[in-house]
Amino acid sequence: MAIITLVKVSKYYTKRPALGDTSFAVNEGDFFGIAGPKKSGKSTIINLCMDFIRPTSGNITVMGQKSWKLSTEKKKLIGFMPSNPTYCETMKAIDVIRTAAKIKGVTDNEQVMRLCKHFNVDRNKRVGSLPLSCRKKIAIVIALMGNPKLVIMDNCFVALDKDTKNKLAHYLLDLNNKEGVTVVISDRNIDLLQQICTRIAIMRKGSLLEISEKEVLLKSDTRRISIKTSDDLSALYNLFRITEVDKDDNGYISFLYKKDINSLIGALATYNLDDLQITLPSLGDALVRFYERQLEQENGGEN
Numbered sequence: 001m002a003i004i005t006l007v008k009v010s011k012y013y014t015k016r017p018a019l020g021d022t023s024f025a026v027n028e029g030d031f032f033g034i035a036g037p038k039k040s041g042k043s044t045i046i047n048l049c050m051d052f053i054r055p056t057s058g059n060i061t062v063m064g065q066k067s068w069k070l071s072t073e074k075k076k077l078i079g080f081m082p083s084n085p086t087y088c089e090t091m092k093a094i095d096v097i098r099t100a101a102k103i104k105g106v107t108d109n110e111q112v113m114r115l116c117k118h119f120n121v122d123r124n125k126r127v128g129s130l131p132l133s134c135r136k137k138i139a140i141v142i143a144l145m146g147n148p149k150l151v152i153m154d155n156c157f158v159a160l161d162k163d164t165k166n167k168l169a170h171y172l173l174d175l176n177n178k179e180g181v182t183v184v185i186s187d188r189n190i191d192l193l194q195q196i197c198t199r200i201a202i203m204r205k206g207s208l209l210e211i212s213e214k215e216v217l218l219k220s221d222t223r224r225i226s227i228k229t230s231d232d233l234s235a236l237y238n239l240f241r242i243t244e245v246d247k248d249d250n251g252y253i254s255f256l257y258k259k260d261i262n263s264l265i266g267a268l269a270t271y272n273l274d275d276l277q278i279t280l281p282s283l284g285d286a287l288v289r290f291y292e293r294q295l296e297q298e299n300g301g302e303n
Contacts, residue, residue, distance in 0.1 A: 009058030019044045033197030034186035040203035042186035079148030083155035085139040089128030106146040115141040132159045156185040226254040228275040
């Protein structure tokens with residue numbers, strides 16, 4: 001059963017759509033990710049679902065009701081975290097959280113305190129002195145307190161430190177796996193979404209490119225090749241027409257390869273290699289392929 005449904009939804013601020021003619025459904029129990037770079041339409045979708053903005057055309061239903069007619073009781077079942085949370089700057093973090101709890105009807109103070117401790121909230125500091133990362137911790141607690149049936153988080157991991165990202169990812173996985181809570185998150189960290197989401201929407205310039213199970217998305221004859229060597233690989237690049245090569249801080253050179261793998265391995269045997277890794281492409285690689293495919297269509301197949 002669908003808990004969120006978008007049917008031919010568009011949103012215009014100017015002549016160019018922030019979101020164009022988009023349809024999809026999020027089912028109860030989904031762990032649904034929305035991936036894409038800045039201005040791809042991720043936040044627009046979430047703001048429309050939360051009724052912070054209204055669609056130019058199309059219909060949105062949340063928990064069986066029109067998004068702009070959602071009852072107060074059903075709103076209390078949604079745990080929401082905005083991309084850039086702002087609160088009264090003179091209030092202490094704990095007072096912001098207690099005020100939100102009162103509004104949401106949350107009476108389990110022990111749970112609220114456990115969440116504050118788990119996510120290391122600076123409870124006694126005034127909001128005006130806190131950076132975005134700390135304000136987002138307040139927003140995480142507000143979103144997760146009580147017993148939400150639907151959790152929606154915009155730019156979920158942006159600005160968070162590594163430890164908090166891991167804690168949040170595991171907490172959301174537990175909510176989804178053990179309690180059946182539906183989770184919808186957007187983020188630019190595509191590889192992290194790949195690790196935790198079961199279904200992923202790929203966005204670009206306000207357009208929905210694809211929605212797929214992540215396993216289906218990663219099925220490909222393409223492989224990512226990672227090599228560590230001090231040898232000059234220029235001749236290899238020329239032979240196999242490899243044009244885009246990345247190098248990381250650990251000295252690994254990597255590129256995507258789609259041709260006969262045996263030919264490449266045979267050529268690599270002539271080099272002195274410290275390490276060779278051949279893996280499936282990441283979701284980030286898959287996203288690049290989707291972008292390339294759409295650019296080809298936009299340019300009439302010339303690329």
